[in-house]
Amino acid sequence: MGDAQPGQPYQSWKAFCGARLDYVSVLAETVEQSFIRRDTTHPTFCGCIDWHSSVHGAYALLTASRLTSDPRWARVVDAALAPDCLEADLTSLKRGELDHELPYGFAWFLKLAQEREQGCEKYDLQPLAAEIALRVRRWLFSLSDEDLVHHAQRREYGNLFWPLLNLWHWGKWKQDSGLLKELANFTRIRLLPLDPECPS
Incomplete structure (x- = not known):
């Protein structure tokens, strides 16, 4: 593994940088072991203990494939994303059975x-993502000023800025000028005036 092995101290920053992609692969192996488990009854994202952890496990595996140019990790995700399972997840989402994943898990899905x-140039998650983006948008814009301050101060799953950031990135990626304008106005009109109430 380059100039360093897991568990051995690095002699220099250069050595660390030279081995970092090897470490991505080592970490991806652990993620894979969790991702392929069936810990829950969710049709697609059923490993990693819960739905949102399985979602960001899939993200980690795809990112590992992209960074290392090793298709192994992407193939693990491909195997999980069966069309019938994705359709079942979409049905579950529309029934409100994943509402507890709003906002944190939904932001990870985007x-x-x-x-x-x-x-990967694969668009099989688009139907779920479109529905999830709509739900994150509705949630954000429905919050009162008091709710905005509350969620801005949350340090964990209910934090405001993780879904806001990922909805913005999704809008940029999809070139959704209407959504981007709404988010810019929301930030300028609703969030910036509340800044004094949100300690740094």
């Missing part, structure tokens, strides 16, 4: 869908 399209 990140995954963009990586899938941008890195």
